[in-house]
Amino acid sequence: MVAASLYLPKENPTKPLGEDAHFIHELNLTIGVADGVGGWAKEGIDAGIYARELINNSLIATDIELWGHVNLKRVLQEAYKNTHFEGSSTACIITLNMERSTIFATNVGDSGFFLIRKEKIIYKLPIEQWRFNCPYQLGNCKDNPSVAQEMEINVDFDCWSGRSQVISHDSASRCLVHRFSLQYLRKTSILRGT
Numbered sequence: 314m315v316a317a318s319l320y321l322p323k324e325n326p327t328k329p330l331g332e333d334a335h336f337i338h339e340l341n342l343t344i345g346v347a348d349g350v351g352g353w354a355k356e357g358i359d360a361g362i363y364a365r366e367l368i369n370n371s372l373i374a375t376d377i378e379l380w381g382h383v384n385l386k387r388v389l390q391e392a393y394k395n396t397h398f399e400g401s402s403t404a405c406i407i408t409l410n411m412e413r414s415t416i417f418a419t420n421v422g423d424s425g426f427f428l429i430r431k432e433k434i435i436y437k438l439p440i441e442q443w444r445f446n447c448p449y450q451l452g453n454c455k456d457n458p459s460v461a462q463e464m465e466i467n468v469d470f471d472c473w474s475g476r477s478q479v480i481s482h483d484s485a486s487r488c489l490v491h492r493f494s495l496q497y498l499r500k501t502s503i504l505r506g507t
Contacts, residue, residue, distance in 0.1 A: 316337040316339060316344060317337075318335050318337060322361075327359075330361055330365070331349075331361055332348065332349035332350075332351055332359070332360050332361035332364060333346065333347065333348050333349060333361065333364060334346070334347045334349070334361070334364040334365040334367070334368035334369075334402075335347070335368060336368050336369070336371060336372040336375075338372060338375045338376065340380065341375050341376070341378055341380055341383050341408065342380075342381075342383075342408055342409040342410075342411070343375050343378075343383050343385075343388075343406065343407070343408040343409075344406070344407055344408075345368055345371045345372075345375075345404065345405065345406035345407075346368075346404070346405050346424050346426075347364040347365075347367050347368045347371075347402040347403065347404045347405075347424065348364065348402060348403045348404075348422070348423070348424050349361040349362075349363055349364035349400060349401070349402045350400065350401045350402060350403070350448075350450050350452075353399070353400045353401065358399045358400050359400065360400035360401060360402060360452075361400075362398045362399075362400060363396065363398045363399065363400030363401060363402050363452050363453075364400070364402040366396045366397070366398050367392050367393070367396045367402050367404060367451065367452075368392075368404075370391065370392035370393075370395045370396050371388055371389065371391075371392040371404070371406060373391075373392075373395075374387070374388040374389075374391035374392050375388050375406075375408075381410055381411065381412055382410070383408040383417070385406050385407075385408060385417055385418065385419040385463065386419055386458065386461065386463060388406060388419075389404065389406060389419050389421070389451075389458045389461055390458045392404075393451050393457060393458050396451075396452070399452075399453055400452050400453060401450040401451060401452025401453055401454045401456075402422075402450060402451055402452055403420075403421055403422025403423055403424040403448050403449070403450050403451075404420070404421050404422070404424055404451060404461075405418065405419070405420040405421075405424040405425050405426060405438065406418070406419050406420075407419075407426055413467075414467060414468055415465050415466065415467055415468070416428075416465070416466045416468060417463070417464070417465050417466075418438060418463070418464050418465075418466070419461045419462070419463045419464075420438055420441065420461060420462050420464075421441065421448075421449050421450065421451055421456065421458065421460060421461045421462075422440065422441055422442065422448030422449045422450050423440040423441070423442055423448040425437070425438035425439075425440060426438050428466075428468070436466060438464075439462070441460065441462055
């Protein structure tokens with residue numbers, strides 16, 4: 314797995330780290346994103362701190378999982394249990410299981426991922442929300458990891474070797490990420506010849 318990330322927080326001197334967070338665990342072939350819920354700012358709470366703690370705890374929980382057998386529900390439950398800052402966040406964690414040619418994912422809210430093959434988006438994770446602009450979320454709210462959707466997506470990794478992309482995103486950038494990712498991947502020749 315080759316993994317990279319790009320995160321550009323909004324310019325805000327009171328929150329220079331932004332409200333989003335991510336982790337990459339290359340050994341366990343697992344990545345995660347969290348999108349701190351900005352509505353907490355009205356109460357003077359930086360939800361980015363919650364998102365970063367949730368992601369850090371997800372990384373710690375992933376680290377103790379067996380290679381190739383990362384239990385994402387357990388990772389999310391452990392991270393949630395050990396995250397204590399005020400605020401809330403959406404979250405998406407995915408892992409690759411090379412032995413089973415499978416991508417496992419767990420998601421709460423409107424964070425997510427999509428798969429690209431031959432310059433086409435072939436899978437987009439459905440979002441979870443109570444109503445428009447009110448996603449399921451973890452933290453100081455009524456939701457908990459039991460609301461997480463879990464999925465298993467069978468893929469042929471041999472067929473995808475060097476030609477597949479898994480793009481994680483937060484909800485605010487979903488449309489931009491789709492357009493930017495395809496344009497960027499074309500420009501950098503990553504998608505050419507696939």
